[in-house]
Amino acid sequence: MKQLINIYMKTIKKFLSVFAIALIGGVAALTVNHYFQAKSANYFAEVPIRNPASVKFVGLKSMLPENNTDFVNAAKKAVPAVVYIESAIKMQGEASYNSLWDFFYGPQQPNTVEGEVSGSGVIVSSDGYIVTNDHVIDGAGKIEVTLNNRKKYIAKVIGKDLGTDLALLKIDAQNLPYMEYGNSDGLQVGQWVLAVGNPYNLTSTVTAGIVSAMGRNMDMLPREIASKQINPIESYIQTDAAVNPGNSGGALVNTDGQLVGINSAIASNTGSYTGYSFAIPVNLVRKVVADMLQYGNVQRAYIGVSIKNVDEDMAKAAGLSTINGAYVDSVLPGGAAESAGIRQGDIILKIGDQDVNDVSGLQEQVGGYRPGDKINVTLVRNGRQMETLVTLRNMDGTTDVVKPAAASSNLVAELGASLAPITDGEKQRLNLEGGAKVAQLADGTLKDIGVRKGFIITKLDHQKVNSPEDVQNILHEKSGGVLVEGVYPDGMRAYYAFGI
Numbered sequence: 324m325k326q327l328i329n330i331y332m333k334t335i336k337k338f339l340s341v342f343a344i345a346l347i348g349g350v351a352a353l354t355v356n357h358y359f360q361a362k363s364a365n366y367f368a369e370v371p372i373r374n375p376a377s378v379k380f381v382g383l384k385s386m387l388p389e390n391n392t393d394f395v396n397a398a399k400k401a402v403p404a405v406v407y408i409e410s411a412i413k414m415q416g417e418a419s420y421n422s423l424w425d426f427f428y429g430p431q432q433p434n435t436v437e438g439e440v441s442g443s444g445v446i447v448s449s450d451g452y453i454v455t456n457d458h459v460i461d462g463a464g465k466i467e468v469t470l471n472n473r474k475k476y477i478a479k480v481i482g483k484d485l486g487t488d489l490a491l492l493k494i495d496a497q498n499l500p501y502m503e504y505g506n507s508d509g510l511q512v513g514q515w516v517l518a519v520g521n522p523y524n525l526t527s528t529v530t531a532g533i534v535s536a537m538g539r540n541m542d543m544l545p546r547e548i549a550s551k552q553i554n555p556i557e558s559y560i561q562t563d564a565a566v567n568p569g570n571s572g573g574a575l576v577n578t579d580g581q582l583v584g585i586n587s588a589i590a591s592n593t594g595s596y597t598g599y600s601f602a603i604p605v606n607l608v609r610k611v612v613a614d615m616l617q618y619g620n621v622q623r624a625y626i627g628v629s630i631k632n633v634d635e636d637m638a639k640a641a642g643l644s645t646i647n648g649a650y651v652d653s654v655l656p657g658g659a660a661e662s663a664g665i666r667q668g669d670i671i672l673k674i675g676d677q678d679v680n681d682v683s684g685l686q687e688q689v690g691g692y693r694p695g696d697k698i699n700v701t702l703v704r705n706g707r708q709m710e711t712l713v714t715l716r717n718m719d720g721t722t723d724v725v726k727p728a729a730a731s732s733n734l735v736a737e738l739g740a741s742l743a744p745i746t747d748g749e750k751q752r753l754n755l756e757g758g759a760k761v762a763q764l765a766d767g768t769l770k771d772i773g774v775r776k777g778f779i780i781t782k783l784d785h786q787k788v789n790s791p792e793d794v795q796n797i798l799h800e801k802s803g804g805v806l807v808e809g810v811y812p813d814g815m816r817a818y819y820a821f822g823i
Contacts, residue, residue: 393578394517398529400580401519403471403500404446405573407526408455408478408492410463412440412804412820443520443573444468444492445582446501447612451476451494454608455572456587457483460490462822464804468494471527482615486555486623487607487690488544488587491615502574505581507604508677510534510560518564518586518600520573532564532600539601540683543588554623554718558687559601560584566600575602584608610691619727622693624715626665626700627658632681633670641670642706648672649685651702657720663713665702672708673701689715695722739767742791745779753810755781757789772819775811782808 442459446452453468460466466478476494483490510516514534522528537560544555560575566586575584584602591597614621630649638646648670654661665671671679674688675698692698694717701710717725741763745755758779764770769778780788783797784806798805807819 397580407469502582505583520570522567522569530565536561558683627655629653
């Protein structure tokens with residue numbers, strides 16, 4: 324029995340020894356763990372955690388240029404000088420059936436109805452001169468201008484130019500707010516601009532964008548009308564400022580509030596803005612306006628060359644490091660270029676101190692001069708760069724100023740008609756005092772508006788026409804819309820309208 328007790332006591336002692344050792348180890352472990360947890364907590368509490376990524380608040384300022392361009396002052400200068408233009412024009416309406424023959428075999432002519440066209444314009448002088456697009460007032464009779472202060476005026480057409488799609492109007496007013504000309508040659512791609520106009524009859528609308536490209540040729544303007552060559556100048560400023568129908572003729576403005584272009588067109592499959600708009604450079608606008616005021620019509624200067632854009636092979640053959648310039652495809656005999664020594668195969672690089680990147684750029688630069696002006700032309704020939712002085716000429720090959728009378732002498736020819744006096748029998752039968760009969764009809768204005776051979780013109784804008792000479796004399800004094808009244812040999816009276 325005593326032996327069993329001794330064994331039991333030894334077991335108890337061994338168990339207690341193991342338990343004491345485990346307890347001491349556990350306490351020690353907990354003590355160490357608590358100590359390091361406290362140190363770790365202190366460490367992370369004292370050291371700030373930083374995000375390695377660059378993070379900033381998102382706000383309006385982050386969407387603007389670094390210099391935080393302010394458009395408010397530019398808009399304040401531009402808005403009062405941009406006007407709303409509304410034109411009354413004659414249009415061809417639905418066909419009318421004047422007889423049973425017309426009903427079965429088709430009408431002989433459509434009805435003439437009155438419609439309205441609206442757009443924008445820019446006041447460029449305090450005494451009421453306004454620049455707009457020619458297509459805004461094309462065919463217009465009455466032209467009404469509404470200022471930003473809602474005052475209304477009837478405008479007179481001072482001049483029109485199909486080759487640049489520009490027109491100059493005049494209203495009888497003084498001390499008007501007007502826009503100062505900027506310098507379109509100084510525009511750079513990426514520069515901020517404002518478009519100011521009246522889209523969808525929403526007057527005084529301002530939108531912002533950047534210059535997307537320079538020197539765009541959209542091939543929009545007519546090349547000829549009847550037998551008259553137009554030779555359009557198309558070198559547009561492309562922007563992404565929102566422009567819509569009604570903005571035509573409005574202002575493209577830099578951030579200093581200066582006029583740098585006249586908004587004219589959009590690239591769109593829908594008829595509304597889809598991302599690209601185009602403006603006529605103000606340097607060309609300024610020259611056209613000055614010509615209309617000084618000479619009564621635009622003085623166009625020509626170098627006397629046929630040109631095309633430079634391609635990679637041309638540039639390589641000429642030793643050029645860039646594919647820029649205008650390649651001289653041919654030289655007009657007896658023209659300004661031939662007299663200055665320019666040859667076929669030359670590549671024109673500069674007009675004055677302005678680089679020429681392509682054909683439209685050359686046309687824009689030359690378009691800023693008049694016949695008789697002398698310009699330095701930088702070109703490359705057989706890998707060698709050289710300069711030559713060119714005296715520009717007019718379309719007739721001279722340096723003379725083209726006078727308005729000479730410019731309008733072909734007005735009747737532009738109508739596309741051969742006019743003849745009416746006979747005594749026609750006077751008696753139709754009860755007429757006189758008139759000008761359309762003896763022959765070719766492609767031209769009269770054919771375009773629906774006039775047929777045999778039509779007798781009796782009035783132009785309510786002025787009596789007794790002879791073909793009267794047509795020339797009346798049109799010589801006219802600009803804008805013209806109302807034509809007359810009668811056909813069967814006695815049917817007709818009315819037409821066109822613009823000059």
